[in-house]
Amino acid sequence: MDRRSFLAAAAATFVLPAPATTSARTLARDPFKLGIASGDPSTDGFVLWTRLALDPLGANGRGAMPSRDVEVDWQLSADERFGKILRSGTATARWKDAHSVHVELDGLEPGREYFYRFRAEGRLSPTGRTRTAPSGATQPLAFAVAACAHYEHGFYTAYRRLAEQEPDLVLFLGDYLYEYGPSGYTALAGRVRTHTPGKCATLADYRLRHAQYKSDADLQRAHAVAPWLVSFDDHELENNWAGPVSSTGAPAFAHRRASAFRAYYENMPLRRASLQGAVLRVNRRVSWGTLARFHLLDTRQFRDDQACLDGVRAGCDERLSERRTLLGGDQWRWLSDGLRASTTQWNLLGQQILMMQRDYKRGPGREVNLDAWDGYAAERTRLLELMSTTSNPVVLTGDAHMHHAASLKLNFDDPDSPVIAPELVASSIASDGDGYRDKVWIEEGLAENPHISYIDQRRGYIMARLNSTELSAEFRTLEYISRRGAPAKTTHRVTVPTSAP
Ligand SMILES: [Fe+2]
Structure with a gap:
C-alpha cells in the first residue's frame, strides 16, 4: 500500500x-x-x-x-x-x-x-x-501555508492539491471560515454553494458553520495528511474586529467573541490550554529540531482599534503613533523574548496580515490598508529591528487573497535600506473565487512597491522546503475553483539562502 x-x-x-x-x-x-x-x-x-x-x-x-x-x-x-x-x-x-x-x-x-x-x-x-517534531539535527522540512477559504466562493481543490503533496506540516493563517450569511460577501465568479442561514452571531451559528465547512471532503483530506498549526484572523468571528471592538457595532460583542472562540476551539486540533476563559490563546511556538522554530502570532485579539475609521486610506497620521499596538504588550514581550532566546537556524513568524508596506494608490501619494501592519507602523519598525538580530527570520502571511513575495525593510522607501526578512503571502484557498491575472494592475502594484517581487490574484497556497542552507518556496496556483479538478501549478519560486535574507 x-x-x-x-x-x-x-x-x-x-x-x-x-x-x-x-x-x-x-x-x-x-x-x-x-x-x-x-x-x-x-x-x-x-x-x-x-x-x-x-x-x-x-x-x-x-x-x-x-x-x-x-x-x-x-x-x-x-x-x-x-x-x-x-x-x-x-x-x-x-x-x-x-x-x-x-x-x-x-x-x-x-x-x-x-x-x-x-x-x-x-x-x-x-x-x-x-x-512528532524532530529533536536535534533534522531532515529537511516540507510545510504548506494556507489561508482564507470562503465556502461559497469555490470548491476546495487547493486543499486537495495541498494534501497530494503530503507536507510534513500545514500552517493555516486565518479566515478558515467566514461569518457572513448566504451571499453576504460575493465573489466575481459568483457562488458555487451556500452558507448556512444567517450571519453567525450565536454559539449555535458558529458551530453549524464550522460543521458545514468541515463536511467538505477536500478539507478533510488536507487535515488527514499532516498535523496543522492553526491560527485565526477576523472572519472566524467578524470582519475586521479589533480586540474588544466590533467593526459593525454588534450587540453583546464580548459574548459573541466568546462564542466564536469556543466554536473555533471545539472544531480545531488545538491543545486544551488554548481556551483560557474569554481568551483563545493561539500565539505559541513549535520547534522543528535545531532547524526551525515557528512563532505563531495573534494579530487580532490584542490589537488597538484600527486608526482613522479603518479601510484603505491616505493621510492617516494616527497610524504612525508610537503608542499603537497590534500584538498587545504581553504578546510583544513573549515574542521579543522568544526571538532573542531562539537558537534554531530559522525563525518562521506565522501571522495573519500583510507586514510589508503596501501602497494601493497608483501614482503620487499613498493609500494603505489600516487593518494591516501599515496601520500599526511604529510597532512594525520595532519588530523589524528585533528581527534584524534574529537568525534567519521569515514572515509567513495570509489575508490578502493574493500571492505576494516581498522583502521586509526598515525603510521601504529607501532602495538602500537593508532587507531584514522575506515575507511570503499565501493567496486564498477559495476566497474571491476563480481570481484573475491583471497584468497592468500587477505591474503598477510592483512599480509602486519596489520591495514586492511577485503578486498573483489567483487561488492557491505555498509549498515550502527548508533545510540548513536555504528556504525554497513554491507559489502553487489554480486557474479556477468554480469547477472541480483544476491542477495546481508552480507559478513562482523564491529561494532564500541562509547567507542573505
Ligand atoms: Fe480572508
Whole structure:
C-alpha cells in the first residue's frame, strides 16, 4: 500500500474491546462526518481531534447527535494498517462540547510518523497521518501555508492539491471560515454553494458553520495528511474586529467573541490550554529540531482599534503613533523574548496580515490598508529591528487573497535600506473565487512597491522546503475553483539562502 492510499483503505479490525458503558448503545449512522485532524506537534506528542456529527447541518449546530455524552476510543500506530497498536485509550465526546474530542499525547518518539483513528459505538473513523517534531539535527522540512477559504466562493481543490503533496506540516493563517450569511460577501465568479442561514452571531451559528465547512471532503483530506498549526484572523468571528471592538457595532460583542472562540476551539486540533476563559490563546511556538522554530502570532485579539475609521486610506497620521499596538504588550514581550532566546537556524513568524508596506494608490501619494501592519507602523519598525538580530527570520502571511513575495525593510522607501526578512503571502484557498491575472494592475502594484517581487490574484497556497542552507518556496496556483479538478501549478519560486535574507 502506498502512502497515499491509506485514506481510502478499508479499516482493519479495531481490536479494542467495546467500553462497557456504551455496549447497549449504537449511533444510527456514521458519526465521523466532520473528519479527523491532528495538530501542534511537539517532540513527544501532538493533539488528535474529531467531533462527532451524524448530520453536519443538524439543528443548533448539534450535528443531529443524541443529547448525551459518547465514549470515543482512539488508536495510534506506526503503520497505516494498524498492525501494531502503540497507544490506545478512550475519550469522552461531551454534549456540552458539541461532541468534540481533543486527545493530547506525550511520551512518543521524536521525528516520527504516526497513524491514528477513532471509534464510537462500533463506528470507525477514517485514518489520519501525523508526526512528532524532530529533536536535534533534522531532515529537511516540507510545510504548506494556507489561508482564507470562503465556502461559497469555490470548491476546495487547493486543499486537495495541498494534501497530494503530503507536507510534513500545514500552517493555516486565518479566515478558515467566514461569518457572513448566504451571499453576504460575493465573489466575481459568483457562488458555487451556500452558507448556512444567517450571519453567525450565536454559539449555535458558529458551530453549524464550522460543521458545514468541515463536511467538505477536500478539507478533510488536507487535515488527514499532516498535523496543522492553526491560527485565526477576523472572519472566524467578524470582519475586521479589533480586540474588544466590533467593526459593525454588534450587540453583546464580548459574548459573541466568546462564542466564536469556543466554536473555533471545539472544531480545531488545538491543545486544551488554548481556551483560557474569554481568551483563545493561539500565539505559541513549535520547534522543528535545531532547524526551525515557528512563532505563531495573534494579530487580532490584542490589537488597538484600527486608526482613522479603518479601510484603505491616505493621510492617516494616527497610524504612525508610537503608542499603537497590534500584538498587545504581553504578546510583544513573549515574542521579543522568544526571538532573542531562539537558537534554531530559522525563525518562521506565522501571522495573519500583510507586514510589508503596501501602497494601493497608483501614482503620487499613498493609500494603505489600516487593518494591516501599515496601520500599526511604529510597532512594525520595532519588530523589524528585533528581527534584524534574529537568525534567519521569515514572515509567513495570509489575508490578502493574493500571492505576494516581498522583502521586509526598515525603510521601504529607501532602495538602500537593508532587507531584514522575506515575507511570503499565501493567496486564498477559495476566497474571491476563480481570481484573475491583471497584468497592468500587477505591474503598477510592483512599480509602486519596489520591495514586492511577485503578486498573483489567483487561488492557491505555498509549498515550502527548508533545510540548513536555504528556504525554497513554491507559489502553487489554480486557474479556477468554480469547477472541480483544476491542477495546481508552480507559478513562482523564491529561494532564500541562509547567507542573505
Ligand atoms: Fe480572508
